[in-house]
Amino acid sequence: MSTDFQTFCISRRFGVRQATLWQAWTDPETKRRWFAWEEEDGDWRTEDYRIDIRTGGTESARQVGPIGTFLFDARYIAISAPDRMVYSYTMATPDALLSASLSTVVLTADEAGTRLEYTEQAVFLDGGDRLETRRAGTEMMFERMARVLEREAA
Amino acid sequence: MTIPTGTFTIERRIACTPDRLWHLLIDPEARSAWGSPSDDAVLVLDRHDTREGGQDRHFCGPKEAPEFLVDTHWYHLSLHELACFTETLEIGGHRITVSLVTYALAPADGATDLTVNVAVSSLGDEDGTEDHKAGWTSALDRLVRQVNDMPADA
Numbered sequence: 534m535s536t537d538f539q540t541f542c543i544s545r546r547f548g549v550r551q552a553t554l555w556q557a558w559t560d561p562e563t564k565r566r567w568f569a570w571e572e573e574d575g576d577w578r579t580e581d582y583r584i585d586i587r588t589g590g591t592e593s594a595r596q597v598g599p600i601g602t603f604l605f606d607a608r609y610i611a612i613s614a615p616d617r618m619v620y621s622y623t624m625a626t627p628d629a630l631l632s633a634s635l636s637t638v639v640l641t642a643d644e645a646g647t648r649l650e651y652t653e654q655a656v657f658l659d660g661g662d663r664l665e666t667r668r669a670g671t672e673m674m675f676e677r678m679a680r681v682l683e684r685e686a687a
Numbered sequence: 688m689t690i691p692t693g694t695f696t697i698e699r700r701i702a703c704t705p706d707r708l709w710h711l712l713i714d715p716e717a718r719s720a721w722g723s724p725s726d727d728a729v730l731v732l733d734r735h736d737t738r739e740g741g742q743d744r745h746f747c748g749p750k751e752a753p754e755f756l757v758d759t760h761w762y763h764l765s766l767h768e769l770a771c772f773t774e775t776l777e778i779g780g781h782r783i784t785v786s787l788v789t790y791a792l793a794p795a796d797g798a799t800d801l802t803v804n805v806a807v808s809s810l811g812d813e814d815g816t817e818d819h820k821a822g823w824t825s826a827l828d829r830l831v832r833q834v835n836d837m838p839a840d841a
Contacts, residue, residue, distance in 0.1 A: 534769045536791050538804040540694055608760065610775055610785045611810050617690060619785050619808050621773045623762055630763045633771045635787040637690045637808045652692050654806030656771060656789050658763070 537657040539664040545649050545675050549682050551642040554649065555615040557682055558638070559586045567678040569594055588612045592622075602627055616640045624662065631661035649675070691809040693816030699801045699827050703834050705767040705792045708799045711830065712790050713770060715743045715759075721830040724822025729753050739764055747776075754778055768792055776815075784808065784815040803827065 547554050557563045561584045569582035577598035584592045592607040607622035618638045624631045634655040641648045653671065657663055701708055711717045715735040722745075723730040729750045735743040742760050746753040756777040763771040770790040776783045784807055791802040805823060809815040 534765055534791070536769065536789050536802075536804065538694065538696070538789070538806070540692070540806065608773075610773070611782050613810075617810075619690070619810065621760070621762075621785070621787065630771075633762045633773075633787060633789075635773065635785060635806050635808055637692055639690055652690070652808075654692060654694060654787055654808070656787065656804060656806075658769070658771075 535659055537660070537663070538655070539657065539667075540652065540654045541664060541668045541671075542653075543649075543651045543668070543671060543675065545651075545679075546643075546646055547649060547679060547682060548646040549686065551615055551640050551647045553682065554640050554647045557678060558618070559612070559614070561586065563681070563685075567681040568674065570677055586612065592620075603631075626661075629661065630658055632657045632667070651675075691814035691816070692807065693809075693814060694804070694806045695816065695820045695823075696805075697803045697820075697823055697827055699803075699831055700795060700798050701801055701831055701834050702798045703837070705794050705799045708792055708801065708834075709767045711834070712792075712801075713737060713764065715745070719745065721833050722826050723747060723829075724818075725825050726829070730757070737761060737764075782810050784810060784819065786819060801827075 564584060565582060569579040571578045577596060580595045580597055582594045586592065586609055588609055588611055590609045594605045596603045596605065604625045605622060607620050609618065609620045611619045616639060621633065621635050623633045632655050634653050637652040639650040651671065655667060715732050715737055719730045719732050724747065728748055731746045731753050733744040733746055737743055739761055742758060745757040747755040747757050758775045759772050761772045763769065772788055774786050774788060787806040789804045793800045803823060805819060807816045807819050
């Protein structure tokens with residue numbers, strides 16, 4: 534069994550107040566809109582989405598698409614409103630664990646809005662995923678988050 | 688404002704079989720004997736549920752007052768090969784650090800090569816990575832000594 538330990542960081546500015554961005558992550562209904570998504574063409578959908586965002590709380594989802602089914606399970610380890618959270622999560626198929634990650638999120642208000650600093654420390658098991666695809670998937674997730682915030686501001 | 692994060696890897700060749708080493712690493716009682724972060728600290732088992740999804744709890748610190756709480760949350764246990772878990776370190780109700788740890792074991796000339804990967808997210812203002820590295824280095828040195836002092840058939 535092989536292990537590949539990797540770290541990546543994403544920094545992105547959102548044109549909303551810090552409290553709005555914090556709510557987008559911690560309000561279950563808002564988070565559902567950008568995290569538990571369903572593609573417009575229907576190729577990917579999220580099933581059994583559960584969320585309980587508090588220190589010690591958990592979040593889980595089953596993402597089903599043309600290349601298989603992926604299971605997301607997260608545990609919120611530290612949440613400090615309105616600017617910091619640390620959570621761990623695993624990604625798996627129904628047969629095997631693909632990765633385990635430690636994610637650190639920091640929101641910093643500035644004149645133009647709020648900067649989100651995301652750091653993920655991950656171990657990928659047996660080549661089941663890799664840094665480039667995980668980073669790209671996370672950037673897409675933040676893009677969906679931005680679109681949801683834009684729609685809600687309109 | 689940031690949350691300091693860091694990673695490190697420690698490797699040791701340990702003079703026992705992978706199954707013996709697996710027991711020493713995973714069994715919570717066995718870990719108490721080698722797992723403290725310095726020679727004059729103790730690691731005291733409080734409770735355990737060592738299985739995927741389970742959680743162990745130790746107290747750690749000076750013998751007269753082991754006031755640090757160490758919660759281990761097991762994500763993956765691949766017998767004699769790979770373990771993946773998070774550990775939360777807490778004192779006085781305050782979480783100090785969260786770490787993601789993997790043990791990878793590989794047989795090597797009658798011994799076992801152990802690779803320990805650790806990713807640390809520090810919840811206070813100071814980066815705890817170097818303290819964790821010193822603690823893991825001390826603990827693994829103690830594990831090596833413990834194995835070397837065991838009878839061959841232990």
